[in-house]
Amino acid sequence: MNRWISPELFAAFEAERTSAHRLFTSPDVWVERLGQDVLISFKNDAVRDAAADGVREWAARTRFQIGRVFSRFLPRQNAERVAPVLMEGDAEASLHAVVMERGVRYGIDFGAGYSAGLFIDQRANRAFIRQRAPRRLLNTFAYTCSFSVVAALAGAQTVSVDLSKKSLDRGRENFALNGLPLEGHRFLADDVLDVLPRLERRGEKFDAIILDPPTFSRGNRGRRWQVEEQIEELLTAALELAEPAASILISTNCTKLDRRTLERMARFALKTARRGGDFHSEPPLPDFPEGEGAQTLWLHLR
Numbered sequence: 001m002n003r004w005i006s007p008e009l010f011a012a013f014e015a016e017r018t019s020a021h022r023l024f025t026s027p028d029v030w031v032e033r034l035g036q037d038v039l040i041s042f043k044n045d046a047v048r049d050a051a052a053d054g055v056r057e058w059a060a061r062t063r064f065q066i067g068r069v070f071s072r073f074l075p076r077q078n079a080e081r082v083a084p085v086l087m088e089g090d091a092e093a094s095l096h097a098v099v100m101e102r103g104v105r106y107g108i109d110f111g112a113g114y115s116a117g118l119f120i121d122q123r124a125n126r127a128f129i130r131q132r133a134p135r136r137l138l139n140t141f142a143y144t145c146s147f148s149v150v151a152a153l154a155g156a157q158t159v160s161v162d163l164s165k166k167s168l169d170r171g172r173e174n175f176a177l178n179g180l181p182l183e184g185h186r187f188l189a190d191d192v193l194d195v196l197p198r199l200e201r202r203g204e205k206f207d208a209i210i211l212d213p214p215t216f217s218r219g220n221r222g223r224r225w226q227v228e229e230q231i232e233e234l235l236t237a238a239l240e241l242a243e244p245a246a247s248i249l250i251s252t253n254c255t256k257l258d259r260r261t262l263e264r265m266a267r268f269a270l271k272t273a274r275r276g277g278d279f280h281s282e283p284p285l286p287d288f289p290e291g292e293g294a295q296t297l298w299l300h301l302r
């Protein structure tokens, strides 16, 4: 089975001004295009080298001009994650690049660590937020603030929360890359679990909330975050901040939490909060085989 994206799909991405997408997916290796550069994520050297050959063949078929090829090892433990390594191309060139998604610009930094700056499997959810055009967006676990950028482009005020000040700085750069002034946008370098009750005490309300936490992390005072144990608590706290007809994105990469489990947890949180809601998920992305990428669910409050 040929799991490289077709020349037709590549042409469709070019036409819609998207330069960040998957090129190839298999269980042990996947390949992303990020602007002119390519990133191979691999579980062993043999699949990495085969994917590098595949990139050259695919590029010849589609006339894609490869800039550089980076690769990164996919470890079992998060603690063993390392930054991508340059395999081919100019070692002197800047590790910074800019990619586009439906014309929206995002900064990439291959030297920043394991993740280069944009989670491409959230493309449809970003498009949904842009089209939903909220007035006030709360973006928790905001990373480089891509959801805040699309909401701001649609006219929203935004609050982005992340433990990492560096990631939020990159978020501000993403605003600048899209010509967005920072007025009306807050960037809180803090633990989501501490920020949500504070926002509630201040009576802040939002008509869109993004909940896309990592599987595991350590927050303020070394507090442990484990998504499958705490996602209900997170959702309950988010419901306190949600306006009557708010939309809430619930998203996770944790393989223990599939879409049905997320929906069951969300129904339980709704019942506890005495609120009603409907659910939807965006259709699968054309460059991701079914089941690949984050599990995501939108909750629309009634």
Ligand SMILES: C[S@@+](CC[C@H](N)C(=O)[O-])C[C@H]1O[C@@H](n2cnc3c(N)ncnc32)[C@H](O)[C@@H]1O
Binding pocket: 118, 119, 122, 140, 141, 142, 143, 144, 145, 146, 147, 161, 162, 163, 164, 167, 190, 191, 192, 193, 212, 213, 214, 217, 218, 219, 220, 225
């Ligand atoms: C999976 S990424 C989020 C991706 C983001 N939603 C996007 O689409 O670009 C997880 C982020 O959560 C942040 N993080 C982890 N634990 C946190 C916590 N307790 N409070 C705030 N941010 C946290 C990390 O710094 C990281 O940037």
